[in-house]
Amino acid sequence: MNLWFLAPELLAELAISKDETGTFRVSSHPSDKPKRANPEEVIRQLVMIQLRCHYHYPYGRLLQEYVVQMGVTKKRADIAITDNNNNLETVIEVKQVIDDNSILQLQSYMHAAGARFGMVVSLHSRKVFMREPNGSFTQISDLPVYCGEHDTNGTTYGQLTKVDDSIAKTLMASLGITGLSRISNTVSCLYIKNKTMKLSNTSLLSYSAVRKQAIGTGIILPSTVGNGDWDNLLSLLFDTATVVEGNATTDAVRRGEELFQAFLNQICEQCDSNTETMFKEIYSAFTDWYRKNNNGNDKYLPSRKNISAQLLKNGFLSRKLGGQVYISGIRIL
Incomplete structure (x- = not known):
């Protein structure tokens, strides 16, 4: 901790x-x-x-x-x-x-x-x-440190490093963890020592909570791990996790997200905040566009919840009115 x-x-x-x-x-x-x-x-x-x-x-x-x-x-x-x-x-x-x-x-x-x-x-x-x-x-790995001088990008920050996953991989092997599947935004399955532990993502954030549940399944883990090591391990696990959405794999879900970004660029127009479009119209248009660009296959079509989250991620806000959800700042061409 x-x-x-x-x-x-x-x-x-x-x-x-x-x-x-x-x-x-x-x-x-x-x-x-x-x-x-x-x-x-x-x-x-x-x-x-x-x-x-x-x-x-x-x-x-x-x-x-x-x-x-x-x-x-x-x-x-x-x-x-x-x-x-x-x-x-x-x-x-x-x-x-x-x-x-x-x-x-x-x-x-x-x-x-x-x-x-x-x-x-x-x-x-x-x-x-x-x-x-x-x-x-x-x-x-961390926020840049203020150094008081401009770097080559014109900012006043120190050097950046991506998260080093070598320690995380070593810890993963020592604990017997082989992977992670994300069942939903709140629940995941952790594969450890040939067993499957289903637990909330909130519990995953705490090594002590994971260890406690592991004991309940007959798995004994070390009492502690190094400071920050569990966080790095979680980052690695979530980066490589299988996303269970129907039978979708991570690659299929990622393709769905990439297609939605293409849909935004090709079929939608970003407008001022006074322009609103019903969410169901956006999702319906995306569904049609997805099928046309995915050989008519909608097996791994992103869910409404997934698309709603992606809209928010792209800065489009929603509001409810008369039982309908409206997305501001966007319209379908």
Whole structure:
């Protein structure tokens, strides 16, 4: 378990106070107004301190409650980091538990705000992503460190490295884990020592929870693993997971997602936020287009839920009206 939040230099900077109503409040800098000390707020203030102490970002580059325009709706990112020209460079979301939805939310903010980097962080883990020029996301090992000088890309950040999976593969072999299947957005099957463990994705985030369930199936795992090693192993497992959607494999699902991106580029037009199209019309048009471009086969046609998530990932927001779901900022040509 990564206990980064217990670093003495972080705790020393955290200011905790009690107001006249007896409510505890917390802040990370003398210039900041203390905020109610709920769990996510405490994590956020610790991250703010860490960005200054460990990553060396100037205080003036760090913004809280940064407004992200998502179509007709305004959302607020927990933390934002700006570059030399005050352009948004990094978005950070703080969660009590990191799951697929929190990662999707982060990436939608990155798309909408044009952020190059993003991180979702909890007390015990964090996921960091870099947005590629084509709009895809690459998981990287950590946020860049502020170095005060421009690199060849014109940014003020240090060198980036992708997640090294060699340690994860070694741990995977030592634990007897052979793979992972994603049953849904919330449930997966972990294949370990010739047995199948079905468990929630939330439980997967905790090695202790996985170990406890493994004991129930007769599998004894080591009491602990190295700091951050389980997170890296999970990243490797999810990157190589079989996605069970009917009998779909990862390649089939990925092809469906690629076809939907092509559908957006060829059949749809991005409009202003006042333009809305019913979701069922978009899905119906995509279904017809998918069949034409997939030899009439819709066996691995992405589900409505999958397409809804991809629309959000591309920055298109939805709203319900009169029992129908409308997607803003898009129309079918």
